[in-house]
Amino acid sequence: MSFTAYDIVRTAFDVMKFFIVVRVIISYFPHNPESTIFRFIYDLTEPVLGPLRRIIPVPRSLPLDFSPILGYFLLELVESVLIRLIL
Numbered sequence: 001m002s003f004t005a006y007d008i009v010r011t012a013f014d015v016m017k018f019f020i021v022v023r024v025i026i027s028y029f030p031h032n033p034e035s036t037i038f039r040f041i042y043d044l045t046e047p048v049l050g051p052l053r054r055i056i057p058v059p060r061s062l063p064l065d066f067s068p069i070l071g072y073f074l075l076e077l078v079e080s081v082l083i084r085l086i087l
Helices: 005-026 036-055 067-086
Strands: none
Touching: 005 036, 005 067, 036 067
């Protein structure tokens, strides 16, 4: 079983997008953010979401964080570009 660059890129981006979705879902439930699993998810996704959160202003009247949506689509875009470069 050999992995190509294509497989590695697809898997890496799929894992990151999965954890962004998981982070959004767990944000709706009470949880201990210092828990090992939650800390892992936050530490893994923060390099993508943190810079976006600083760029996108959050309106005070509507406390929604759009950084996961933008992060997900940016990951899709970067993945697409990398796949085209590989193939």
